[in-house]
Amino acid sequence: TLTALMMETSRLRAGVLVSGNTYRHPAVLAKMAATLDHISRGRLILGLGAAWYEREHAAYGIPFPTTAERIHRLGEAAHLIKRLWTEPQVTFEGRFYRLQDAYCEPKPVQRPHPPILIGGGGEKLTLRVVAEHADQWNTFGSPEDFRRKIAILREHGRAVGRQTEEIEVSWAGVLHVTDSASEKAAVLQALAEAYGRPVEVVEPTVLVGSVEEIRERLRSYIAVGVTHFIGVLRPPFHLPSLRRFAEEIIPIVRAEYGRSLL
Structure with a gap:
């Protein structure tokens, strides 16, 4: 669907809000996204989330870990996707994913890489992943909800050594x-x-x-x-x-x- 939309438009930036990380290996998703960035001539936004719909996982036989594990997997996946987009080859031994001399070619059109949007509002774990890896962050709520969560995001940014003011915030x-x-x-x-x-x-x-x-x-x-x-x-x-x-x-x-x- 997203590919068809990009083929029929010329200025629209597009992405999904969001792709559940549990559904695809991040290396596969990185390659799919890079291809779509070429098809769209650099208009992709890659939306990522930890995934939440347990019934869908059960229906298709996809493992559904705990909330904490899904969020930690999301952080590791975002890290891997960025590396695959920006490095010639990637070898990685993580808690959840392993790569050996993996590559993603051609690289995306956008430099240094397409923006990664992370969706979710969990204040302890999700916002830490946002602070570490996101170019854009999306959630829902009232203005007061956003005021509180943005303040918490800033705290996570200080903890990981990042200026989170550079992260675009979307409702x-x-x-x-x-x-x-x-x-x-x-x-x-x-x-x-x-x-x-x-x-x-x-x-x-x-x-x-x-x-x-x-x-x-x-x-x-x-x-x-x-x-x-x-x-x-x-x-x-x-x-x-x-x-x-x-x-x-x-x-x-x-x-x-x-x-x-x-």
């Missing part, structure tokens, strides 16, 4: 633009039921409401350090909402902050 969540109070309430109620959480808990984490309400919410996220936004349209994919977002919100945000955040 992902449901987007729905509407001027109707009843429609807004219905969307929020549906989300609350889907997530199994109260409406008042869900509402601060999504972009649902009028143009001005969403603009203000974007400003709140930007104020705490979010640099990019990834809006999700839920079925039946309300295209007028997407059109209004493109025409009435993106230009204002771009004008205020001098660059695209979306």
Whole structure:
């Protein structure tokens, strides 16, 4: 799907949000990603995550380790992928993966390598992996959630000796633009039921409401350090909402902050 999308576009940067690390050996994924970076002429973002959907693993006979092990595997995989993209040959003896004189050719188009986006919000383990390996970090939550997690990310960065301010921070969540109070309430109620959480808990984490309400919410996220936004349209994919977002919100945000955040 991603290959087809890249073939039909010329400027769009694309990736998956995110590829579960348990599904492929990182050396195989590194080669697949390098090939896609060539097909797209340097427009790939490689999204990686520890994987979470246990039922899918059971359905296809894929081992599903503990949360801690999956996250440690993710860190080792990100390290290996970067090395395969940037070194002529890689020999590696890790806790989970082993390589002997492995290579990845041709190297990706992007230099030094395509950006690696790591998804997840776990404050003890996942954010440490983000601090060590990510070019971009994606999670969900309210502006206050991001304020707290970004502060923790900075602490991890100091611990591993990295300036984490260079990591792009992205929010992902449901987007729905509407001027109707009843429609807004219905969307929020549906989300609350889907997530199994109260409406008042869900509402601060999504972009649902009028143009001005969403603009203000974007400003709140930007104020705490979010640099990019990834809006999700839920079925039946309300295209007028997407059109209004493109025409009435993106230009204002771009004008205020001098660059695209979306």
